[in-house]
Amino acid sequence: MKLKDINKPIGLGAQVAEALTLAILEGDYSGGDQLLELELQDYFGVSRSPLREAFRELEKKGLVEIIPRKGTFVKTITRRDIEENFPIRAALEGLAAQLAVPNLTPDSLAMMSEKLDGMRAAAEREDTQAYYSRHLAFHELFIALSKNRLLISSLETLRMQALWHRFSYQYYQEDLKKSLADHQQIYEGFTKYRNQPERCRKMVEDHIIIAFDRFLTYLKTSG
Amino acid sequence: MKLKDINKPIGLGAQVAEALTLAILEGDYSGGDQLLELELQDYFGVSRSPLREAFRELEKKGLVEIIPRKGTFVKTITRRDIEENFPIRAALEGLAAQLAVPNLTPDSLAMMSEKLDGMRAAAEREDTQAYYSRHLAFHELFIALSKNRLLISSLETLRMQALWHRFSYQYYQEDLKKSLADHQQIYEGFTKYRNQPERCRKMVEDHIIIAFDRFLTYLKTSG
DNA sequence: CATGTTACTATTGTCGACAATAGTAACATG
DNA sequence: CATGTTACTATTGTCGACAATAGTAACATG
Numbered sequence: 226m227k228l229k230d231i232n233k234p235i236g237l238g239a240q241v242a243e244a245l246t247l248a249i250l251e252g253d254y255s256g257g258d259q260l261l262e263l264e265l266q267d268y269f270g271v272s273r274s275p276l277r278e279a280f281r282e283l284e285k286k287g288l289v290e291i292i293p294r295k296g297t298f299v300k301t302i303t304r305r306d307i308e309e310n311f312p313i314r315a316a317l318e319g320l321a322a323q324l325a326v327p328n329l330t331p332d333s334l335a336m337m338s339e340k341l342d343g344m345r346a347a348a349e350r351e352d353t354q355a356y357y358s359r360h361l362a363f364h365e366l367f368i369a370l371s372k373n374r375l376l377i378s379s380l381e382t383l384r385m386q387a388l389w390h391r392f393s394y395q396y397y398q399e400d401l402k403k404s405l406a407d408h409q410q411i412y413e414g415f416t417k418y419r420n421q422p423e424r425c426r427k428m429v430e431d432h433i434i435i436a437f438d439r440f441l442t443y444l445k446t447s448g
Numbered sequence: 449m450k451l452k453d454i455n456k457p458i459g460l461g462a463q464v465a466e467a468l469t470l471a472i473l474e475g476d477y478s479g480g481d482q483l484l485e486l487e488l489q490d491y492f493g494v495s496r497s498p499l500r501e502a503f504r505e506l507e508k509k510g511l512v513e514i515i516p517r518k519g520t521f522v523k524t525i526t527r528r529d530i531e532e533n534f535p536i537r538a539a540l541e542g543l544a545a546q547l548a549v550p551n552l553t554p555d556s557l558a559m560m561s562e563k564l565d566g567m568r569a570a571a572e573r574e575d576t577q578a579y580y581s582r583h584l585a586f587h588e589l590f591i592a593l594s595k596n597r598l599l600i601s602s603l604e605t606l607r608m609q610a611l612w613h614r615f616s617y618q619y620y621q622e623d624l625k626k627s628l629a630d631h632q633q634i635y636e637g638f639t640k641y642r643n644q645p646e647r648c649r650k651m652v653e654d655h656i657i658i659a660f661d662r663f664l665t666y667l668k669t670s671g
Numbered sequence: 672c673a674t675g676t677t678a679c680t681a682t683t684g685t686c687g688a689c690a691a692t693a694g695t696a697a698c699a700t701g
Numbered sequence: 702c703a704t705g706t707t708a709c710t711a712t713t714g715t716c717g718a719c720a721a722t723a724g725t726a727a728c729a730t731g
Contacts, residue, residue: 238684239516263713273685273686275685281501282504293714294712295712295713376536379602486682495715
């Protein structure tokens with residue numbers, strides 16, 4: 226029998242951390258903004274202990290920088306940050322794909338196909354929002370199948386930062402058709418190359434690098 | 449002109465975190481041990497605030513696990529942890545090598561050669577301790593040359609965990625000659641394949657995977 | 672004896688107060 | 702006027718106290 230984790234108690238610190246994470250991801254703060262303890266203390270109605278705990282949590286996620294004796298500041302996303310993030314994600318998602326191959330079951334392939342259908346539907350009605358979240362879920366599928374917990378959690382952090390970048394450049398609209406075709410190919414690759422993990426790795430890695438290139442091109446032409 | 453970072457003030461929390469990090473890495477604690485606030489409060493002569501801050505720091509480094517309402521516990525290193533760590537490190541150090549290639553200067557190659565000499569000297573007098581620390585420095589050279597700060601800091605964490613593993617299995621003695629030959633080859637690879645970053649990547653990645661295999665074999669035959 | 676309840680203890684969670692510091696503004700000095 | 706000094710304010714750092722909880726032991730109940 227498999228027992229589910231009993232739900233952990235969630236303290237004030239964790240709650241505040243979650244609220245602040247959302248606020249930052251949604252762009253309520255600008256890079257460089259200081260998170261003032263006194264102010265947030267009033268806002269959330271908690272004392273400074275859980276607040277500072279929350280700050281640590283945010284630091285771990287890479288959303289803020291804590292400078293001793295000065296304060297906690299929302300990180301500024303620079304182009305360099307993006308350029309540093311992508312190659313790492315490409316390497317690690319590629320690795321995840323490779324490790325996922327031996328764990329691919331008909332079931333999991335069916336789930337991927339399902340997500341793909343959802344993406345296609347969203348693309349057809351040009352619902353970028355829906356497309357994007359399903360696209361994230363698609364990636365999460367094979368990442369989870371890598372069964373490497375350290376890899377999964379590392380990618381979670383890296384991908385959150387990428388998500389944040391995305392929000393910062395919110396006018397960026399993906400070419401949904403191109404992206405869909407890419408993912409269709411990845412799915413087919415997983416079905417075809419069941420005995421070539423290395424090939425699946427390269428496939429996913431290249432996919433992310435190409436998406437990155439498109440993004441960079443967008444930055445150049447629009448900025 | 450390049451200005452050096454002015455030295456950041458270092459609070460009690462950071463000091464305690466450093467002391468505890470060393471204690472854990474050196475094996476003063478066993479996996480599963482609880483870090484009691486009251487006890488450490490007496491030991492370090494600080495109050496609980498900086499102590500809890502230190503716990504967060506340790507959690508970020510992956511050395512402890514904080515369970516709400518129960519406490520902070522030293523992580524237990526399992527074989528699975530090691531098995532999860534190595535492939536990620538291999539992928540990322542490989543990437544670091546690839547990114548380092550365009551930044552390789554005669555100077556930096558000379559430094560690598562120097563480190564290599566130090567390793568050779570240590571290997572000849574069978575000084576495993578010295579060999580190991582120089583070996584770490586050798587890797588750090590090309591990691592730094594990747595000039596990708598996110599990659600550098602990610603690898604720092606991953607490599608610390610590996611270091612910790614090593615301490616846990618302290619009877620593991622590397623075959624210094626084999627290891628030295630490997631690194632000699634890596635150095636030569638960097639000098640020869642200056643226009644083949646991909647090749648350097650594969651070279652370093654394979655190196656770590658092979659070292660990992662040796663380690664696993666050791667675990668099997670000795671455990 | 673099996674189970675439920677209560678009381679107690681050890682520990683973490685949260686709070687508000689005071690200390691220390693960084694940054695700034697006003698003033699003093701030559 | 703340029704620089705040094707002092708006083709003040711806003712903010713983070715640290716502390717000790719009380720609250721809440723988890724875990725255990727003792728007891729009660731049928």
